[in-house]
Amino acid sequence: MSGLEAGVATVTPLATRRRPAWHQATVASATMETPSSRRIVLDVPTWPGNDAGQHLDLRLTAEDGYQATRSYSIASQGPGTRVTLAVDRVDDGEVSPFLVDAIEVGDALEVHGPLGGWFVWRPTPGDPRPVQLIAGGSGIVPLVAMVSAHAAAGDQAPFRLLAAVRTPDDVFFRPEIDAARTASAPLEVTVVYSRRAPEGAAEPAGRLTRAALAEAVFPPDAGALTYVCGSTSFVEQVLGWLGELGHDTADLRAERFGGTS
Incomplete structure (x- = not known):
């Protein structure tokens, strides 16, 4: 998902804050999720984990040095160094067609995160709120x-x-x-x-x-x-x-x- 924008309600502090940073990532797997989207699992050795609902910035760098950065929601949650994304192709987009059609296992890229402390959900024992x-x-x-x-x-x-x-x-x-x-x-x-x-x-x-x-x-x-x-x-x-x-x-x-x- 790109161009993330939040609205409505107020910020709720997280119980655990993880400071965002840039991380080196390697594509561990890339499989078609739907006819127009791909599930991409990244191996990010320095990833601090993330809460459910957070997102990250993903940066691609071309051989000529040109860079493009987009924001994507994270489908995985909790501790660990594997990060799962699902990217839907925008046919006239600059980044998503590459991620859906061309990216391969072993490719390197950069991610910045975890980002977002408001559109998140964390289990709260004893809280029955639907x-x-x-x-x-x-x-x-x-x-x-x-x-x-x-x-x-x-x-x-x-x-x-x-x-x-x-x-x-x-x-x-x-x-x-x-x-x-x-x-x-x-x-x-x-x-x-x-x-x-x-x-x-x-x-x-x-x-x-x-x-x-x-x-x-x-x-x-x-x-x-x-x-x-x-x-x-x-x-x-x-x-x-x-x-x-x-x-x-x-x-x-x-x-x-x-x-x-």
């Missing part, structure tokens, strides 16, 4: 890190994920989501398909509507902490609907992506 995750397309990347953190901790706060995608082929991180659904921590998942629904689906394909959103998310009186991530237009539409439905804006955290990539 958490609602809403993703548009590749906006699921930082949210799947929250899903993984929730499952790994066995956290009992109710979790719901609403993902809007074009087709079944466009679902990111399906194995991680399926694993979380069967974990001891509760997770409910709703997927809305705008162009083609799976065979036998209960609902036909169609864009996310306010009525469908209201049915899928926690009701306003549940006081859920809600994270919304996707394109600027998707996020603005969802935030508008949530407000109309009576959700408290103080409970909403949003991250948008857009611009060049």
